[in-house]
Amino acid sequence: MEIFVTKSALSASLDELKKQKKVIGFVPTMGALHDGHLSLINIAREQSDVVVCSIFVNPTQFNDPSDLEKYPRPVEADIEKLKSVNCDILFLPPVHEMYQQGESWHIDLGYLEHILEGKSRPGHYQGVTQVVKKFFDIVKPDIAFFGQKDFQQVLILRKMTEMLEIPVNIVMCPIKRESDGLALSSRNIHLSEVERRNALALSAALQTTKDHFQEKDLASLKEEAVAFLNASEGIDLDYFEIYDAATLKPAESKEIESIIALVAARSGETRLIDNMILN
Incomplete structure (x- = not known):
């Protein structure tokens, strides 16, 4: 598995693969990987020639600073898990690689942004769409894979790709559960x-x-x-x-x-x- 920390190095590598007509599958994550994430990699593996995973704890989608602070970041363990499921490329950017000082973003997501998770976590989906748009611009995947557990997020990202005419197919993958029914998180x-x-x-x-x-x-x-x-x-x-x-x-x-x-x-x-x- 190759690991990239800069946009330019990742883009250069992917450009070569695209010239070879490889289908690029993309699994964006915030790390602290579990079997639910790994199931996304496995599904991506079946539907793509090259599987790219990102690990990035995105600051703009947290409206509670303490939640951001305590979000788990076991990077070394995550890398081993990705290797175990034959992920091809890991993109592991620092915050300054993804955001410029004083950057702003807003997309009109309509009522979808203000119900359920959006109502409980104001601004959350602006942060999600902001970072996923950045990742789509960098990776330019053919297919992107997201878990059904964040069902509202999948609908919002599909809406964003339609509004901005981003040529990516968004695949929603089933929820993985523990044997007693608890959804993996x-x-x-x-x-x-x-x-x-x-x-x-x-x-x-x-x-x-x-x-x-x-x-x-x-x-x-x-x-x-x-x-x-x-x-x-x-x-x-x-x-x-x-x-x-x-x-x-x-x-x-x-x-x-x-x-x-x-x-x-x-x-x-x-x-x-x-x-x-x-x-």
Whole structure:
């Protein structure tokens, strides 16, 4: 695996590969890699000739400085994990390589930016789109791979690529879970044993909603999930919503082609998100 820390060196290497008509697959990450990230690399491996992964803890998408400060950065361990799944190229830029002093960015993402995660973390998706646009400009991938756990992020990035006419195919990859149902997340390392056990309420609420999808109406499904989560020990619920997966607007009927339940909550101090397609 080759490791690049500057945009110019990475671009020069990729330009050579593109001249050879290689299909470039790209997996952007913030590091603290787990099997969920590695599953993205494996899917990219199947669909691309060259797999590029980036590790960059992006400061502009954190609205809480302490959250940025405590975000895990086990770079050496991450490099070994990437080698184990045959990643071809790692881009590991310092902050000054990605941002100039006093830089500004704004893209009109409409209502998508102000619901769910956007409502809880104002400015978050401006930071996400800003850095992903930078990465797309540098890597110029044919395909980019993102996890379904950040479902809203995938829709927002698809919208950005349409608005800015960026020629990249965005592939959403399935959520990876522990055997007990907990969605894999870099934040899980902050959970104590008790908090981790409590956090299972999120996937349990989603699975129960999916299991009863046929026999109950949408309002009852949401009401019961919210009641269950509010009664769950150690869980501080932010939201549980049942939305049209194509638009992220409230699902009005079960006739919609794809309906998704999305949840966010804190277990202890750690904020977790999860989701599940219901139909």
